[in-house]
Amino acid sequence: MSVLQRPTGFISRFVLLCALLLSASAHLQAQTPLGPQPDLRLLIDISGSMKESDPDNLRGPALELIVRLLPDGARAGVWIFGEDVQQIVPHQVVDAQWRERALEAVARIDNSGQRTNIPAALAAATYDLGSMDPTYRTSVVLLTDGKVDLSASPMANATAARDLLANTAPELGATGIPVHTIALSEEADWTFLRALANSTAGLAEKARTAAQLTEIFVQSLEMVAPTARVPIVGNIFLIDDTVDEFTALVFLQEAGAEVTLTSPGGSVYSPEQRAEGVDWFESSQFALVTVTSPERGAWTLAAPEGARSRVSVISDLKLEVDPLPNSLPAGRVTELGIRLRDAEGVISQPELLQLFTLAVQVTGPDGYSESIDVSGRYPVPATGEYRVSVPAFERGGRYQVLVQLRGETLERELPLYVEVIAEEAAPAISTRPAEVPEQDLQRPAVTLIALLLLALAVAFWVYRRRRKRKMAIWQRRFDASRGGADDTVVSGLSATDPDSGGNEKAP
Incomplete structure (x- = not known):
């Protein structure tokens, strides 16, 4: 018998038993306060x-x-x-x-x-x-x-x-x-x-x-704000006796696509067919329907092919998971705290926790997938809180950690997301320089070119100024050696006479 076909009366007896046992043991154990x-x-x-x-x-x-x-x-x-x-x-x-x-x-x-x-x-x-x-x-x-x-x-x-x-x-x-x-x-x-x-x-x-x-x-x-969901198999999802309200969200690929909801009793709900306790909200991108005090059993969510859907629930029985850090360095082991809670507090009775199976499904980049059988790997905790070790992620990227709860007629899923930041691998020995992203080079390159141009301009200006100073010094020395432009020629000297052979003096 599939989980969708099992009788729903069991969960009513379970909730009653849970309430009775918690009432009887209230004086033995302090209740864990609600998380932030x-x-x-x-x-x-x-x-x-x-x-x-x-x-x-x-x-x-x-x-x-x-x-x-x-x-x-x-x-x-x-x-x-x-x-x-x-x-x-x-x-x-x-x-x-x-x-x-x-x-x-x-x-x-x-x-x-x-x-x-x-x-x-x-x-x-x-x-x-x-x-x-x-x-x-x-x-x-x-x-x-x-x-x-x-x-x-x-x-x-x-x-x-x-x-x-x-x-x-x-x-x-x-x-x-x-x-x-x-x-x-x-x-x-x-x-x-x-x-x-x-x-x-x-x-x-x-x-x-x-x-x-x-x-x-x-x-x-x-x-x-992580919220528990019920899984959708095909287009069917199960609402159990503990659910007070559920919300179905459908992401549409085309505006105006038709979405309908069918109850276990055969009633059909759509945005055009309003009903008490059923609230619709639509846009070009999505359809949202909230049902309060829903009928128990298997519901059918009809949506266009390719549409992505999820159903979240508000329930007397809550699946609580301590949130993971939003980002982690690669290679670091982390831990999940998982609890079940009802109106009286955290459920810690082994006979009740054994009615459920817990698992954690991890998916990530490049098809990474790992399943952790929490119920099979960990003994029932005396405090009611499972502390589940999540293996270290070696590859960087976005990972989904999906906590799954299964009971006789009850199913829950709670998704968490974590970004793993991997350090860049050390380069192999090579004479080729490491490649740098273009956007990382563009601004430094422009700055370097501007500085080089400025340095060239300053050097040219200094060179011109020094040259002018040298020319001025040479000009002064030349003028001093001539004794001035108006000095007369020294008497007793003349140019060489070519007829005298160059040895005679002027008279």
Whole structure:
């Protein structure tokens, strides 16, 4: 019998048993407090160049999607920036009132900015640096299509960018505040944005088209606030008795593509057929549907071929995973903390944990894949928390760490992402110089040529001045040897007379 065909009554008995056992053992074990809640701070570029980088203003729908996906209880704020910085969504706890204000603010995203003042934007978003609430885990997401541009002076812009990387970024990294950067144009200063992300243990993304922006935004949210999903097999996913609400997100390749949702009882839902407890939101890039108090059983999500889909859930039974560092050096071993939690706290009873199987699936560059059988490799922990060792990654690149939970009629997945930074290999012995990227050579080469031209000009000027001084000295010596231009010829001397043979003197 497949997991989609098993009776759902078991999970009801399990939840009841879980509650009874936890009640009975409450006096024996203190409950583990909830981990830090996410704190997301979004910085969105509204400079005039966005007219070309984002002609359809897809930043607006992408922000609206993030607003709808942010979990209640998180904190979030939104700033827009050009030459100046404005806060368009207050930095507050996410609730219904905050969402309403945030959705109204989407209309303020335009292309009215004159410059790209990234340092001022970062300063505004980290206004409380040094006094942040430790019960929240803060992250900054920076979207821009340009580079640091706060002045007409290239020297001032370069100085500001250098100061940000040398001082601000290390301070943010030391405080544990990653800055995830998104470049929305080939004109963006990718070298600077990547360095900013690396210095703060953040991730750098490049959206080669505005259409890719929504998916990158969602992945940024997953890094800040990992959310459990239910796996989709074909186009079917299972909703169990513990799920209070689920949200299906479908990324579309063509605008206007049809998406429908069919319940286990056969009811069909679509954007045109509204129903109580079913909320749809659509754009040209995606379709989002949230179902509250859903029917238990196998649901069907019909979407166009090639569409990418995911279903996240809000459930009484939570799969919790300690977040990995956003970036790691190659060769470093890391560790995952994995727990199951219900309304009473972390589940630690062995007889309950043995009802589930845990696994970790790691995928990465060049087809890398590794599976860790957590339930088979690790004994049931007395605290209820598995400490899973993740092997060191030797190759640089982006890795996905997918934590998988399976029960009798329950399935969960929780994705994490990590960027592995590999040091460049030492070059083999060779007489050929190492190749340097063109962008790394261009600026030093221009500077060197300018210095050489300046040195040649100075040398030529010094040479001309010395030559003039020597000519003046020679002229004075010559004039002195002549005794002056008006002196008479010395008497008693004459030119040689050719007839005298050169030996006679004048009379």
